[in-house]
Amino acid sequence: MINLTWTNQISEFLPDYTDCLTGANVCSADEWISEACAPQQDVLLLQDVFAVKVKRRRAAGQQSGGAVLGMALFCCKRRGRRLEEDTLHLHNASSEHTHTWYNTLKELLTGFSSRPRYLKVFINPSSHKKEAVHIYREHVAPLFKMAEVRTDITVTERKGHALSVMKECKLDEYDGVVCVGGDGSVAELCHALVLRAQLDADSPEKPVKAVLPLGIIPAGSTDVISCSVHGVRDPVTAALHIIMGHLQQVDMCSFSSVGQLVCFGFSAMFGFGGRSLARAEKKRWMPSSQRREYALVKTLARLRPEDCQLSFLPAKKSNRNVFEHLDQEQDPDPDPESEEESWTTNQGLYLSICIMSIPCLSPHAPRGLGPNTSLANGSAALIAVGNTSRSEFIKHLKRYSSSSGQFSFSFVETHDVSAVRIRPRSLIGWSEEESEEEGESKTTPIIQSEGAAFPWNIDGELVEIANEVLVRVHPRLITLYGEEVDEAESTVSCSCI
Numbered sequence: 001m002i003n004l005t006w007t008n009q010i011s012e013f014l015p016d017y018t019d020c021l022t023g024a025n026v027c028s029a030d031e032w033i034s035e036a037c038a039p040q041q042d043v044l045l046l047q048d049v050f051a052v053k054v055k056r057r058r059a060a061g062q063q064s065g066g067a068v069l070g071m072a073l074f075c076c077k078r079r080g081r082r083l084e085e086d087t088l089h090l091h092n093a094s095s096e097h098t099h100t101w102y103n104t105l106k107e108l109l110t111g112f113s114s115r116p117r118y119l120k121v122f123i124n125p126s127s128h129k130k131e132a133v134h135i136y137r138e139h140v141a142p143l144f145k146m147a148e149v150r151t152d153i154t155v156t157e158r159k160g161h162a163l164s165v166m167k168e169c170k171l172d173e174y175d176g177v178v179c180v181g182g183d184g185s186v187a188e189l190c191h192a193l194v195l196r197a198q199l200d201a202d203s204p205e206k207p208v209k210a211v212l213p214l215g216i217i218p219a220g221s222t223d224v225i226s227c228s229v230h231g232v233r234d235p236v237t238a239a240l241h242i243i244m245g246h247l248q249q250v251d252m253c254s255f256s257s258v259g260q261l262v263c264f265g266f267s268a269m270f271g272f273g274g275r276s277l278a279r280a281e282k283k284r285w286m287p288s289s290q291r292r293e294y295a296l297v298k299t300l301a302r303l304r305p306e307d308c309q310l311s312f313l314p315a316k317k318s319n320r321n322v323f324e325h326l327d328q329e330q331d332p333d334p335d336p337e338s339e340e341e342s343w344t345t346n347q348g349l350y351l352s353i354c355i356m357s358i359p360c361l362s363p364h365a366p367r368g369l370g371p372n373t374s375l376a377n378g379s380a381a382l383i384a385v386g387n388t389s390r391s392e393f394i395k396h397l398k399r400y401s402s403s404s405g406q407f408s409f410s411f412v413e414t415h416d417v418s419a420v421r422i423r424p425r426s427l428i429g430w431s432e433e434e435s436e437e438e439g440e441s442k443t444t445p446i447i448q449s450e451g452a453a454f455p456w457n458i459d460g461e462l463v464e465i466a467n468e469v470l471v472r473v474h475p476r477l478i479t480l481y482g483e484e485v486d487e488a489e490s491t492v493s494c495s496c497i
Contacts, residue, residue, distance in 0.1 A: 044088060047112070048075045050147045050243050052105045054098060055089070068095040071102055074146055076240045081231035081489055083240040085143065114245030116175035116213075119144070121153045122162045122189060124181030124219070128288055132180045132219040139235040140180070140217055147243045151178075156185070166192035167199070176213045176481070178242060182220020187459035189214060190252065190478055191264045207254060207264070207474045215242035215481040221288040222460065225266060227361040228368070228375065229482025232489045242481040249376045251357040252477040255458060256470050262463060267360050267370070268471060269457040270422055271306045272352040272385075272393075275299050278455035281462050300394065305349035305387040306424060306454075313343055313419040315379035315473075343421070349387040355420050355471050356381045361488035365400040368488070372414060375484055378475040379416045386411040401490075423468035424454060 051074040056066035070091040077086040092098050109115075123132050133155065144151055152174070156162050162185070166177075179189045193210035201208045218226040218233045229248055230237050255262040269277075280295035357380040359368030370381035385396060388411040399406035407414050453464035 044073070044075060046105075046108060048077070048244075049073050049105070049109065050076060050115070050240075052102060052109070054102050068093060068098050071098060071105075073105070076244050081237070081485065082234055083237040083244075085146075085236065085240065112245055114247055115147075116149055116242065116245065118150045118174050119152070119176050119178050119215070119242070120169065120171075120174045120212075121151045121178040121180065122165070122185070123153065123155045124162075124179075124185040125155055127181040127185060127219050128221045132217075135219050135235050136180045136217065140239045143236070143239045143243060149243060156181075159184075160188070162188050163192040163195075166196055171196065171200075171212055174212060176215060176242065178215040178217060180217040180219050182218075183222060183224050183226075183460035184220070186214075186216050186225045187263070187265050187461060190266075194252065194264045194477060207252075207477055209476065210478045213247055213479040213481055215239075220460075221292070222362050222364070224360045224362045224369075224460065225358070225480075226482075227363070227488040228266075228358045228485065229480050231361070231485035231487070233363065238481075241483070246481055246483055248480050248482045248484060249476040250478050250480050251376055251378060251380070251473055251475050253355065253357050253380060254472050254474060255456075255463075256472075257465050257467050262465065262469070263458060264474075264477070265459045266358045267354070267356040267459055268469075270308075270353040270454065270469075271350055272299060272303070273354060273457040274455035274462075277457040277460070277462050278464075300390060303351065303390050303393065305351050306353075307349055308353075308425055309345060309347050309421075309423040310350065310353060310384060311343045311345040311421040311423070312382055312415055312417045313341055315416040315418045341419075344415075346384075347425075350384055351387060351393055352383070352385040353422060354381075354383040355417070356383075357473055359485075361485060363488060363490050366488045366490040367400075367404070367486075369400065371404075372416070376476050378473065379418055380420070380471070380473045382415040382417045382420055383407070384413050384415075386413070418473050420471040421468060422471075 053072045053074070055069040055072055057069055058066035070089065070093075073088040073090065075086050075088060077084045090101070092101075121136070123136055125133050141151075154162070154165055162179075166189070177189060177193065179186050190210075193212060193214060194207055197208040197210050198204060198206075200211070215238065216223075216226040216229070217235050217238045218230075219235070220226075223233045226238060227233060229250070230241060250266075252264050252266060253268070254264055255268060276295045276299040279298050280291045283291045283294060286294060354369060356368075356370030356373060358375055359370050359373055361368045370383065373379065373381040385393065388409075392409065392411065396406055396409055396412060406412070453466045456463045456465055456469070
């Protein structure tokens with residue numbers, strides 16, 4: 001039989017259940033962090049309970065009433081990186097005792113202030129395999145209903161729809177925002193949340209921390225941002241992080257060109273990553289995995305370096321400790337103009353330049369594309385791959401799928417940075433109709449007519465920019481539902497290289 005022990009607040013009700021239950025100690029919302037409530041085997045912490053229901057015996061077709069049988073506690077259980085819903089059944093035929101327990105537990109659960117009660121939900125029905133609506137209805141909505149989380153749902157109809165809604169809606173009505181979609185949808189909502197914070201604070205120049213946290217239900221093809229805060233591409237895990245109120249502050253970058261803001265985001269790829277995405281976008285009729293592999297092989301076959309000036313502002317070594325100890329109410333984003341900036345500038349040919357303020361974990365790269373950075377250390381990882389042979393570049397790419405070694409090449413340099421400026425020396429555009437008879441020279445960039453734009457991959461979205469780009473890191477600019485993750489679950493492999 002199970003023994004269920006409670007803290008002082010509800011100990012007077014203990015005898016009614018002691019002989020009916022197996023192996024759990026339940027701790028109250030305000031006492032679970034004490035030594036007496038430290039996690040042990042066969043211990044259920046109240047912090048892991050997200051819903052409580054009264055169990056009744058009902059006849060077929062009976063919608064209400066019925067004899068009381070006891071209670072059911074719905075809790076969050078961790079299995080590796082995944083979170084799962086579990087149930088503890090408590091049996092008691094006394095209606096009075098059951099309702100006393102029920103009311104007491106309900107009151108205790110309201111003590112977790114980070115748990116949302118009302119969410120604004122955006123669903124992108126066109127993401128990946130167009131399964132976002134199904135994923136939400138089948139896996140997420142039932143959990144929200146069980147946890148009594150109310151939702152206001154918008155199914156987006158076009159790119160930019162979520163941004164326009166976020167500019168107008170009353171944010172003070174909600175406890176958080178949820179995105180059901182891929183990286184592009186997530187990036188749009190993160191951008192919208194920061195822009196809205198700027199508008200509300202009347203701060204058009206300086207980024208302002210987003211007021212509401214964002215939850216991400218993965219429904220895309222790679223879901224890099226979701227993997228970076230969940231470790232898995234699993235809608236149930238993502239939904240439970242939201243329900244349980246697991247909050248993680250995250251750094252973001254601003255991308256600007258010619259003094260104008262392009263967008264806020266987490267990662268950017270220039271060169272190989274941008275050109276691969278540009279090719280993939282022209283083959284939207286293909287299945288996503290085939291489209292990705294086609295673009296990768298095609299871009300490798302026509303591998304060319306970008307001739308550009310790369311400047312970066314090294315992150316101060318003290319930043320990591322400073323940001324680890326910042327209070328949430330402190331301003332983590334110092335004015336860049338108030339600090340003396342010492343830029344490092346290099347000129348040359350680069351096959352790929354990546355800037356990442358988060359590790360960018362995915363099933364394809366379990367340790368991340370930027371494993372040397374973290375979610376909230378106040379800096380970004382700059383990975384610059386110089387000109388080299390195609391075979392050496394492929395070796396570099398293949399090592400991302402393993403645990404390490406992708407940076408142990410003489411042509412790869414990495415830096416912790418707080419800002420990056422990329423200034424192409426010539427307008428190196430791209431064309432899908434490049435001549436099949438092109439030479440194999442690896443040192444001659446593709447030069448196009450004036451006015452051509454450079455393809456950038458910013459959080460999985462194609463952005464074409466014709467001039468230099470300035471990237472700045474803004475520490476802890478947004479809060480996501482999730483946690484710091486070292487490695488993502490690996491379930492897929494790329495067979496194209």
